[in-house]
Amino acid sequence: MGEKIKQAIGIEGTFKETVWPMIQYCFANIFMGGGGYIISMYFTIFLTNVVGMELRYATFIMMIATVWDGVNDPIMGLITDRTRSKYGRHRRYLLLSIPPLIVSYIMLWNSFGIDGKEHPTIAVCYYAFAYILYKTAYTMVDVPHTAMLPTLAPEYNKRTQYTSVSYIFNSVGMVPSYIILLIFLSIFGSSDGLSKTSKMPFLLTGIVLAIVYACSIFATFKTCKEPSSLDEELPPLDIKFAINEYIQVFRNKSFRDYFAMSFFWQMARSFFSTTNVYYITYLANLYKYYPTFNAFAGVFETLAFPLNYALTIKKGKSKCGAVVTPFMIIGLLIALFVKPVTPGGSVTLTLVLMILGGAVLYPFGMSGLGFVSNNVLPDLTDVDELITGRRREGVIGTFNTMVKQVTGGIMTFLVGTLLNAFGLVTGNEGVYIEQTETALWGIRICVSILPAISAIIAYLLLKRFKMTKDDHTMIRAAIATKHKYGTVTLSEYERERCELLSGYKLEKTWLGTYESEAEIHTLDKDENGNYLILIEQEAKLKKQLAEAE
Numbered sequence: 403m404g405e406k407i408k409q410a411i412g413i414e415g416t417f418k419e420t421v422w423p424m425i426q427y428c429f430a431n432i433f434m435g436g437g438g439y440i441i442s443m444y445f446t447i448f449l450t451n452v453v454g455m456e457l458r459y460a461t462f463i464m465m466i467a468t469v470w471d472g473v474n475d476p477i478m479g480l481i482t483d484r485t486r487s488k489y490g491r492h493r494r495y496l497l498l499s500i501p502p503l504i505v506s507y508i509m510l511w512n513s514f515g516i517d518g519k520e521h522p523t524i525a526v527c528y529y530a531f532a533y534i535l536y537k538t539a540y541t542m543v544d545v546p547h548t549a550m551l552p553t554l555a556p557e558y559n560k561r562t563q564y565t566s567v568s569y570i571f572n573s574v575g576m577v578p579s580y581i582i583l584l585i586f587l588s589i590f591g592s593s594d595g596l597s598k599t600s601k602m603p604f605l606l607t608g609i610v611l612a613i614v615y616a617c618s619i620f621a622t623f624k625t626c627k628e629p630s631s632l633d634e635e636l637p638p639l640d641i642k643f644a645i646n647e648y649i650q651v652f653r654n655k656s657f658r659d660y661f662a663m664s665f666f667w668q669m670a671r672s673f674f675s676t677t678n679v680y681y682i683t684y685l686a687n688l689y690k691y692y693p694t695f696n697a698f699a700g701v702f703e704t705l706a707f708p709l710n711y712a713l714t715i716k717k718g719k720s721k722c723g724a725v726v727t728p729f730m731i732i733g734l735l736i737a738l739f740v741k742p743v744t745p746g747g748s749v750t751l752t753l754v755l756m757i758l759g760g761a762v763l764y765p766f767g768m769s770g771l772g773f774v775s776n777n778v779l780p781d782l783t784d785v786d787e788l789i790t791g792r793r794r795e796g797v798i799g800t801f802n803t804m805v806k807q808v809t810g811g812i813m814t815f816l817v818g819t820l821l822n823a824f825g826l827v828t829g830n831e832g833v834y835i836e837q838t839e840t841a842l843w844g845i846r847i848c849v850s851i852l853p854a855i856s857a858i859i860a861y862l863l864l865k866r867f868k869m870t871k872d873d874h875t876m877i878r879a880a881i882a883t884k885h886k887y888g889t890v891t892l893s894e895y896e897r898e899r900c901e902l903l904s905g906y907k908l909e910k911t912w913l914g915t916y917e918s919e920a921e922i923h924t925l926d927k928d929e930n931g932n933y934l935i936l937i938e939q940e941a942k943l944k945k946q947l948a949e950a951e
Contacts, residue, residue, distance in 0.1 A: 424564050426625040427554060428571040430496065430547050432618035435572025436579035436611065437507065437540070442675045443696065444583070445510065446814065447683070448604060449529065450828045451596040455518030457828050459526050461676075461818025467533035468811020474538055475808075476648055478545040479800035483793075490553075490628030491796070492546035497623045499542035504612045506536035511608030512601070543619055549795035550628055552783040556878065556940070558871045559715060561780045566711050568776070573704060575618070580700070583607045584693055596689075634793075647797050655905025656785045656869055657798075660778055663863040665809060667771040670856035672813035674734065677821070677849040678760065684826060684837050685845045686752050687743045698761035706769040714777060720867050723774035727861045730767025733759045734857060737850035742842065760849075771860055774867075781869060784877050789904050791884075791912030817848045873899050879925045879933035880913055886935065887923045889916045896925070 449460035478495075485491040509532035518525040555561045586603035651657055683689040710722040736759025743749050783798045824844025827835055876896055883890040890913065892900065897908050908914035926934045 423554065423626070424567040425571075427547075427550065427564060427622060428568045429618050429621035429625070430543055431568045431571035432575035433503070433615035434540075434544060434547070434575070436575030437536075437615055439576040440579050440583060440607070440611070441510070442810070443580075443679065444604075446676060446818070447596060447679045447828075448511070449518065452598060452600050452604065453513050453516070453518040453525060453529075454520075454598060455522065455525055455529075456822075457818045457826070458822045459518070459522055461815040463526060463530050463533055464811045464818075465815035466530050466811075467537050468808045470534045471537045471541065471811065472808045474541050475545060475800045476644075476797075478541050479549070479794075479796035479798075480644055480647065482546050482549050482796035482799075486631050486634060488630045488632055490550075491631045492550045493623055493626065493628060495542045495546045496619050499539045500616045500619055502535050502542075503539035503619070504616050506532055506539055507612040507615065508605075508608045510536060511604040545796060545799050547622070548779065548799035550626070552780045552793075552795050553628055554626075555780070558781070558874045562711070562714050562719065562777050565773075565777050566707070569707055569773075573700075575615075577700060579607075579611055579614075580696065582610055647794070648800075650790060651786065651794075651797060653905065654782065654786055654789060656867070656903045657782050658905075659863065659866040659868075660775075660782060663771070663860050663867065664775045666856045666860035666863060667775060668809040669813055670730070670734070670853040670860060671768060671772075672810040673817060673848055673853035673856065674760075674764065675810075676814045676817040677845060680821065680826065680828070681737065681740075681760075681845050681849040682756070684828070684835065685742060685842050685849075686740055686756060687745075688749060688752065688756070691753065691756075695756060695761045698757055699765040702762045703765035703769050706766045707773075710770055710773040714773065718870055719777045719781075720774050720864055723770040723861070723864045726767050726770035727857065727864070728767065729763045730770070731854055731857050731861070733763030733765075733767060734850050734854040736760075736763070738846055740846075742837070771857075771864065774864065778867065778869070781874050784874060784881065785869070785903050787881055788877055788900060788913045789906060789911045820844055820848055869903055873903060875933065875936070876925065877903070878939075879936050882933075882935045882939045883923050883925060884913055887921065889921050889923055891922045891924045893924075 446457075446460050446464070449455045449463070450457050482491050482495065485494070487494065510529070513525065513528065516525045516528055551561060551564055555564045583603065586606045587600070590600070590602040590606075652661070678695075679692065682692050682695060706726060709726065713722040713725055736755055740752055740755050740759075743752050779798065783793065783795050786792075786794055786798055821841070821844050824841050824847075825838050826841040826844060827837060877900065880890050880892060880896070880900070892908070900911070900913065901908055904911060928934055928937070
């Protein structure tokens with residue numbers, strides 16, 4: 403990477419010391435970007451059109467797996483926070499995730515002869531087990547991986563750089579995964595639509611991608627280092643303590659604002675992504691253009707990245723969401739005007755509307771709140787430490803995957819239930835299926851109206867998030883001072899900001915309790931305005947990471 407490029411995106415330091423650790427950390431994003439992407443686009447319609455399952459059963463499987471995901475995420479968060487090892491708290495779980503990932507991903511795309519129409523109960527049990535196993539493997543990667551970031555990148559902008567590189571690696575996982583599936587579908591499938599004859603391309607895709615994803619996770623495990631956790635204290639563990647750990651998180655005002663915003667953003671995203679394939683296949687009757695729509699969507703989501711990054715670095719982590727989210731809302735509302743294309747009819751207007759709304763404006767605007775959500779999460783760990791006095795990256799990181807997975811699964815089941823209630827007929831065998839007007843409005847509600855309402859709520863909630871770069875740096879300095887001296891003395895303004903972000907009076911937090919009120923330890927800065935104690939802390943972290951090598 404050239405010096406001019408590094409300067410343009412705000413990266414300081416050498417490739418070996420700065421850029422390479424980011425790459426090492428983000429290898430696992432190839433799996434997290436690619437695995438879920440293929441599932442969100444194809445898994446539901448694979449179950450209905452290839453396996454032959456009814457839509458209500460297919461979406462029920464998605465919900466059951468995410469209920470389990472809601473259970474195993476908090477467990478994984480507690481496990482990582484309580485892990486004591488010279489290799490750190492998180493890395494070992496990446497390695498342990500590889501066997502269940504390989505097995506589950508192949509099972510997801512191969513029924514071993516089970517027919518969803520003839521044996522619905524057996525098919526539901528089989529795919530529910532496969533998806534639950536996949537969710538377990540995903541949690542074993544995502545929760546520890548997310549929890550590592552606040553330690554590896556304690557600075558406000560450095561975390562943004564790590565997150566930005568992770569977006570690149572997400573794309574590295576998404577694009578080739580999609581291309582691999584399209585290649586197998588073009589060789590072994592049909593351009594008219596998915597049917598029971600389309601089993602082979604999905605099986606081959608599952609095998610190839612399982613190997614690729616396993617290698618990416620192993621690369622992060624092997625190359626990414628974190629400080630030893632052997633000397634960290636362990637609080638006692640019981641059921642009451644475990645429940646209180648998560649209740650305590652929601653008492654954090656910054657976390658509540660983040661959670662509400664992320665929840666409604668994910669709700670909008672899940673409504674659209676679940677319905678999109680049915681919207682293209684049964685409302686527009688243009689399934690053969692499905693790869694084209696996805697290609698456009700990927701391009702315009704990627705094109706939003708430089709703008710999101712620049713706004714984040716220059717204006718703060720919530721600015722990009724405020725600027726680009728309206729494009730998402732407009733894109734969703736355009737779907738209301740799409741009408742079916744009958745056999746032999748003109749496709750021009752429908753194509754233009756679908757590409758403009760769902761493949762250009764929606765993905766471009768959707769990326770903004772996604773960028774905010776991923777960038778803000780690590781900073782919540784520091785607000786949580788202000789309140790509790792402990793590092794709980796695992797507990798905080800749990801909610802990143804739990805919001806995405808649980809919300810997505812529930813929305814998928816809700817979409818399936820709604821479409822079934824509106825009378826949508828699935829099971830395309832390469833022939834035109836004329837849907838009732840009621841069924842078409844069911845699709846419009848799920849692909850446009852409900853996600854647009856959710857996106858508007860998320861956009862409004864974004865305004866509630868108040869943390870700035872200066873706030874975050876000040877909080878880190880206050881925490882470091884408290885750890886070093888047992889007490890910290892804040893100015894009136896610093897005190898007000900801590901109380902605003904935490905939702906607590908300072909004296910009710912760990913930061914505001916004093917071991918010796920007679921001592922005064924203010925937040926000292928150098929001539930450039932940098933907190934001296936953070937400079938000291940950064941040097942200590944570099945030493946610990948060097949020792950981990």
